Amino acid sequence: MKLLVVEDEIQLADALTEILKRNRYIVDTVYDGIDGLDSALTGMYDCILLDIMLPGMNGIEILRNLRKEKISTPVLLLTARSEIEDKINGLDCGADDYLTKPFITGELLARVRALTRRKGEIFDENKLTFNGLELNKSSCSMIYKGNDVKLSLKEYQIMELLISNTNRILPKERIIEKIWGYESDVEYNNIEVYISFLRKKLSAIGTDTQIKTARGIGYSLV
Numbered sequence: 001m002k003l004l005v006v007e008d009e010i011q012l013a014d015a016l017t018e019i020l021k022r023n024r025y026i027v028d029t030v031y032d033g034i035d036g037l038d039s040a041l042t043g044m045y046d047c048i049l050l051d052i053m054l055p056g057m058n059g060i061e062i063l064r065n066l067r068k069e070k071i072s073t074p075v076l077l078l079t080a081r082s083e084i085e086d087k088i089n090g091l092d093c094g095a096d097d098y099l100t101k102p103f104i105t106g107e108l109l110a111r112v113r114a115l116t117r118r119k120g121e122i123f124d125e126n127k128l129t130f131n132g133l134e135l136n137k138s139s140c141s142m143i144y145k146g147n148d149v150k151l152s153l154k155e156y157q158i159m160e161l162l163i164s165n166t167n168r169i170l171p172k173e174r175i176i177e178k179i180w181g182y183e184s185d186v187e188y189n190n191i192e193v194y195i196s197f198l199r200k201k202l203s204a205i206g207t208d209t210q211i212k213t214a215r216g217i218g219y220s221l222v
């Protein structure tokens with residue numbers, strides 16, 4: 001988990017960073033608004049801890065810019081007790097939560113966990129498994145015992161259909177209909193090509209899961 005801390009009170013920023021690092025987060029820390037926006041715009045963080053009053057550009061403006069650029073990284077606003085207006089403003093601009101300074105470590109960690117978990121759950125929905133074999137949507141790959149292999153989009157879609165229909169034969173017509181659509185003029189041997197790629201990739205990662213051919217009908221995962 002990679003976090004970004006944007007806070008201009010250097011002591012507070014460093015203390016926060018220290019706490020988060022001790023809790024096994026990877027943390028980048030910046031001390032002004034301009035650096036904050038630059039870093040946040042990379043979209044590479046799992047959560048951003050964002051102070052409101054900052055030199056260069058304030059937290060609300062950073063947030064507004066981020067959301068305008070369609071960057072949906074969860075943002076935890078760090079606010080002073082007196083900044084109620086800013087807090088409301090911040091939530092309106094797309095902040096996910098806020099924490100009032102001074103805060104206790106336990107609360108900080110709980111908020112960060114909640115915000116990063118939300119993302120984690122979506123990630124989990126993107127995982128399908130069969131017999132120890134994992135199909136991962138966000139990375140478009142298959143993983144078996146730590147070995148992974150990238151899939152093309154079509155390979156991924158075929159594999160997804162197979163895993164969702166285990167223990168039965170998936171007719172070729174249904175694969176075409178699901179992946180290429182009714183109107184397509186995809187030939188059966190196009191599917192065979194993808195299936196043979198998939199078989200190679202399955203054996204490359206060392207799983208004994210196989211795609212079996214039911215002659216004249218379709219395929220099943222065993």
Ligand code: CA
Nearest residue numbers: 008051053054
């Ligand atoms: Ca500040």
